[in-house]
Amino acid sequence: MDSLRNPFSPGAGSPPYELAGRDTVVNDVMTAIRRTALGRSSKHMVLMGLRGVGKTVLLGDIRRRAESEGQVVVLIEAPEDRSLPALLSPLLRLALLKISRTEAARELAYRGLRVLAGFVSATKVKYSDIEVTLDLEPEQGTADIGDLEHDLADVIEAVGEAAKGSCKALVIMIDELQYLPATQLGPLVAALHRCSQNQLPVTLVGAGLPNIRGHLGNSKTYAERLFDFRSISTLTxxxxxxxxxxxxxxxxxxxxxxxxxxxxxxxxxxxxxxxxxxxxxxxxxxxxxxxxxxxxxxxxxxxxxxxxxxxxxxFDRVSTSEREYLRAMAELGPGPHQSADIAIAMGKSVQAVAPIRSRLIQKGMLWSPSHGEVAFTVPMFDEYLRRIMK
Ligand SMILES: Nc1ncnc2c1ncn2[C@@H]1O[C@H](COP(=O)(O)OP(=O)(O)O)[C@@H](O)[C@H]1O
Ligand SMILES: [Mg+2]
The missing domain is CATH 1.10.8 (Helicase, Ruva Protein; domain 3)
Structure with missing residues (x-):
């Protein structure tokens, strides 16, 4: 039939015509956002699942819904090579400008911009990929000591106060959350924690590979109870x-x-x-x-x-030794597999292949469901590898 009218949309992040089977999770996230806007407590939502299950398009759908209700949304994708402050700063600035259009919140929004100016100039020293400049007199003594843990909480708190003044929620959406290094994830969690303690309407909607549960859990002792983890998987x-x-x-x-x-x-x-x-x-x-x-x-x-x-x-992104590792895994079946079994299949010691395993985890090709175990992050990747190895 006429390919011009083809209604299907395969592709990373390409929104489907019908976002099938996700009503419950969409409603739950929207409820969390609306509760946040009303100043009620709710957990931060984290969508976790393998590649291609629809996390990115879910975030996109939630973003549209939240924005149509007037909530203040910042959506970033954490890539492997940009820092959280660099990604977040320009969007927080936009969020504050948007909030400043509400008369009642104007002063708080301007204060937020001054705090952000201080944050940017103090943080630039360490995170040199920050590109935004704010031509404003920074507010002295807030978000400007140059320690991310302290400053990020200050700046998000200031934006949260402005959002509160406009009776909206600040919704921070982060895709590929697993790529955030612990040094940035910890400060983010601390900032969210501070906002909930101060009853500010700030909520996170994150998405990433299943290992983000462990990353978040390790980031702060109190992290587990701040988040509601949802598995995004196959459709019925x-x-x-x-x-x-x-x-x-x-x-x-x-x-x-x-x-x-x-x-x-x-x-x-x-x-x-x-x-x-x-x-x-x-x-x-x-x-x-x-x-x-x-x-x-x-x-x-x-x-x-x-x-x-x-x-x-x-597969194109992995080195020769990493390929050998993946191939040995694929021969063992869909997984998860014990790291020791993979090493044996490769005829090597566990210690010898450990660095390969960690690189593959870092690249987001593999994840570790439990200690000593690894699995593919791409569904049916073992079948693919066996197909191309023939
Ligand atoms: N609920 C759904 N119903 C139908 N198609 C979907 C659904 N969720 C995702 N898709 C399709 O699946 C593909 C992958 O979606 P994406 O959001 O990029 O996945 P992920 O971010 O989990 O890797 C896209 O082509 C998208 O159109
Ligand atoms: Mg995605």
């Missing part, structure tokens, strides 16, 4: 059907039951795979309804595209 068969039927129906196209069942079983309900299968089934089909034969023919295209993009981009 019914939600998978919705994710396929609804975009097709919007284009006046149907799909047979056996074709739908095949998409459910072939994708295991992984959102990224659903989009890719849907896209190719559409391209292969000549007219409505999409049939089982179409889906069968689409499978090869879908897999080839996934191999080249979703799986391939990750």
């Amino acid at each position: 068969p019914d939600a998978t059907r919705d994710a396929v039927i609804k975009p097709l129906a919007a284009e006046g196209v149907g799909i047979t039951t056996d074709a739908l069942d095949r998409i459910v079983s072939d994708t295991h309900g992984y959102p990224y795979f659903i989009q890719e299968f849907g896209k190719h089934a559409w391209d292969v089909a000549e007219h409505t309804p999409v049939t089982l034969q179409d889906v069968e023919a689409a499978r090869e295209f879908a897999e080839a595209t996934l191999d080249a993009s979703f799986f391939g981009v990750r």
Whole structure:
């Protein structure tokens, strides 16, 4: 069918036509945000899951909803190479400018900007990637001692006070939270803690790989009770059907039951795979309804595209020794696997391969579900590796 009208959207962060099966988590996060705006206590929400399950598009959806309610949202993606102060500062500035449009909060917003000016000039010494400059007289003695733990709490508190003045919540959204180093995660958690102690309407909505639970837990002794961790995983068969039927129906196209069942079983309900299968089934089909034969023919295209993009981009980023490690893991099956078993499979000692293992964890290729164990962060990565190793 006409590829111009193809309603599927495979791709990292590409919003699907239908955000299937996520109503509960979206509602819970929205409730937390609204409670925060009202000055009621609520936990910070952390969405955790493997790659391609839909964390980024969930954050995007929540952001749109929160902004349409007038909440003050800052959304950043923590990349491997930029610091939290550098990412956050320009967005906090925008947030304060937005708040300053509310008459009742104007003075607090201007004060926030002066605190931010002090924060930026004090923090620049250590985090030289900060690019924003604020042409304002900094407020002396707040957020300007040059210690992130102290200053970040001051600055977020000042923005929180301004948000409170405008009766809105400050919603800090951070994607790929697992990439924040402990030296920045700890201060962030401390800042959130200070805001809740002072009953300021500041809330975090984070997303990342499943290991962020451990990172957050290790960052501060009180961290565990500040956060509500939600696992984002595969869609149920019914939600998978919705994710396929609804975009097709919007284009006046149907799909047979056996074709739908095949998409459910072939994708295991992984959102990224659903989009890719849907896209190719559409391209292969000549007219409505999409049939089982179409889906069968689409499978090869879908897999080839996934191999080249979703799986391939990750595999391209690893060194030769890291590849050997991943290959040995893949031979052992889907995992999680004991580090010791992988070392044995490679014919090496656990100590010898430990640095490779940590690099792969750092790169976000692997995560450690429990002590001595590792697993892939990409669903069905073992099958991919076995496919390309043949
Ligand atoms: N609930 C959903 N229903 C249908 N498709 C989804 C859903 N969530 C995500 N997707 C699709 O899955 C793909 C991956 O989403 P993304 O948010 O980038 O995942 P993650 O951030 O977890 O790696 C995108 O193509 C997106 O359109
Ligand atoms: Mg993502």
